[in-house]
Amino acid sequence: MQEFVEFTLGGIASGMVYAAIALSLVLIWRGTRILNFAQGGLAMLTTYLASIVISRTGSYWEGFAAGLAAGLVLGAVAERTVIRPVESKGPMNAVIVTIGLLIFIEGLAGIIFGGQYRSFPPAFSIVGLRIGSFSLGISRNDVFTAGAVLAAAVILAVVFRYTPVGLRLRAAAFGPQVARLLGVRVGRVLTLGWALAGLFGALAGVLVTPSTFLYPNSMDAIFVLGFTAAVIGGLDSPVGAVVGGLILGVVLEYVGGYLGSDIVPLFGLAALVLVLMVRPSGLFSAATTRQV
């Protein structure tokens, strides 16, 4: 029982990090139909920036804010510089450009910061919480991690549903041509989508790095899991991204806890295949499957 609670809560905490990456991928996929393989790399870079600001100012929160702001800017810059020219080309071109961007960013981080592992501070205590003598398996910082992603996701949902900006974002995603005819500056809206994606990626980076250390490839594994979460949830659905992240986080925590960590990737694959067998476009896909 104790183990079960620990694994569940721990899974939720890590699942919310995957959800943040998944959300960033969904934001980009909905707007530009591009899989952004560079998302983890961008998050790693912003975490380095946050790390520098923290060590200069001594304030975690200034670093936290700087990291998120850098995510916004980097996302927009990436879209404007290298993505915009391939948006009209085939999807494979865009994929390769994002892979090239990832490799470049990781190389750049190595050049600037070196390849050694750095520690990154958590926002709150990482001492395990307990109720009486009952250990919960999570720390104050895990609670903050899950809460921060949840809050960001809720804010995003509210913006999407109730603001003119959100309406523009959704219109540009679902019907770009119609949106332009109605006066929506689709080009700017797409850049905004990438910026928001950069923000969510940066959030994931800052939140997860205390437990992974910081190095040029530090976000690779997290990116793979976030991508998996997005695919499970359905790449068109922000809700799916969060649910997919939670499912993946909890399942992998159970597998790692009860069966051993070496087969966690296999079960990730199994979970994904299982979901896609039933729903080939993810759990929350609105679009019906192509039937031939």
Added chain:
Amino acid sequence: MTLARHLAAAAAAAVVIALISVQLGSYRDYQIAEVAAYVIAVAGLTVLIGLSGQISVGNGAFMALGAYATALLQLRVPWLPAHLGGWSIVVIFLISVVVTAAGGAVVGVAAARLRGPYLAGATLLLAVAFPAAVADRYAGVFGGDQGLGVTVTTPAALGPAFPPTRWLTWLTCAAALAGLVLLANLARSRVGRSWRALRDDEVAAALSGINVARLRVLAFVVSAASAGLGGSLLAVVSSIVSPGAYTLSLSIGLLTAAVIGGLGSLLGAVWGSLLLALIPGYLSNVATSHGGRLFGLPSGATSFVPIAAYGVVLIVVMLAFPSGIQGGLRRLFGPVAPVAAGPLARLARRGRRAPAGLPASRHGLAAARHRGSGPRGDDRRGQAGEPSRRSGRRHARTRDTHQRQSEHQEEGTR
């Protein structure tokens, strides 16, 4: 006819490689052998993506399957080497290819309903999960992180003085060329045409009697078999099979090579593989030849310069040659009209200038049918001609991208 031409081309390539390998030292020979292993794996992937329109981010897993099959056959099936001497490796290659083809069939069936990013996600996880997890979990069979050793004996007929690396080069290049000839013929065959049809429009292909599900699985089988052969070749080239060689980076490298070379083109697979195998090495040579220090950077940082530069190369090539290196070469040296662009686009244009008396609606309808879209052609004829002109960019199946594409075509830049 085409078979003869492909065989002739392969023979010519074989002669050139043989002559080059005699001239070069064993290190260069080794590099050629390595490139050969990549070429066949990338060629299989370019057929999968470029012809059948499916994506795989996980073909490194098939390479691992082929490589482990080769190592295990050599270790566990003692009668093979005893009976056949140096040539036993050919039999081992063939069995390994069959094994990976079967693996490809399993994955192909499981992936038959998946499209685009979902297929990418599933295959990506395959690449992550398969080699590492399996090798770790069943270390007794697969040798764990250490991996398994693979040895190649030079056939006695070549004499004792024959350099082993040269034999390795000949062996891998011959195997890769044989695979390429098969792929080239397949691409030209009825199967290849059906793949293109289903890539361009799945619904239309199904309506014209193509068994879509079977062809999609077949494409996975072919691509897995090619990757498996590539894995077998890489196993003998590096004389060891360990999970560290078959990471996600390898899978992504294969994908990158296929796209950079030019999707759907076997020659493009060669260019892409050369880039994949040689550029990082070349760049790090440049970096180290400056005494391990570039631009006054500390030596730890210098080792990252080739990585960053490789990323830049990928981006620049993709921006400069949207249809890959082979597409770029074709544009530079080939006939003015790219393969699919010429006749169809011209036809569409000619249809527009139909004499006034003709019922113009016939042309409109034909265009609409060609596109497999709504019941009326009307003024969209111009658009209908457009996608066929840009044949290399047809993968966008989703409505939104499709719309945005035509928008871009019409308007230029936003």
Added chain:
Amino acid sequence: MSAGTALAVEGIEAGYGGAVVLHGVTVAVPAGTITAVLGANGAGKTTLLRTVSGMVRPRAGRIVAGGADVTGRRPEQISRAGVAHVPEGQGVIAELTVEENLRLGGLNRRHAERAAGLADAYARFPVLERRRGLPAGTLSGGERQVLVIARALMSRPRVLLLDEPSLGLAPRVVAQVMGLVRSLREESGLSVLLVEQNARSALSIADTGIVLNLGRVVAAAPAADLAADVSLRRHYLGF
């Protein structure tokens, strides 16, 4: 161009890639009138509208809307200049609700005007109010056509470009849509450029009409004259 012209298209040449579709097309839509654009499939009718709204960039010629030269502007800029384009077929964004589709049409107006515009739309089209919370994809063909027209009106356009509003609709619904277009012109002085395959019903509500054939204007006259011209009808209009 006179002061009373809402939209003037002068000598437009346009096309896709290497194919030229419009060869010097000239149309003037006087303010407060409906101009029908008729012609067979492939005549260039839709391309004409797409060029006016900026989705196709003209290679030659000039487009003046509401006194401003909009030649070569982007669709979003032309939309802000008071030209609303209702594209052919499925112009609704199916994933958004009916109300969101409407709000999208009014995004470029001031905040206070948006709410008033929405109320106006619901007053005029009660069917949309009943469906306001549903995804637009659930509407019937006729309801969708009403929605896209209502959405275009949300921006208070001076010129409405209507592409094949009768496409795929039952005859009774076609009549309703045509009646709607007519009443819009009468009530709010809207100028309409109406592309129609269904020449008979278009001419029944239009003030003037032009006939396009293979990208050239072959006739331009008051709607009644066009409808009365038997040889023109037989050659180009098919009724």
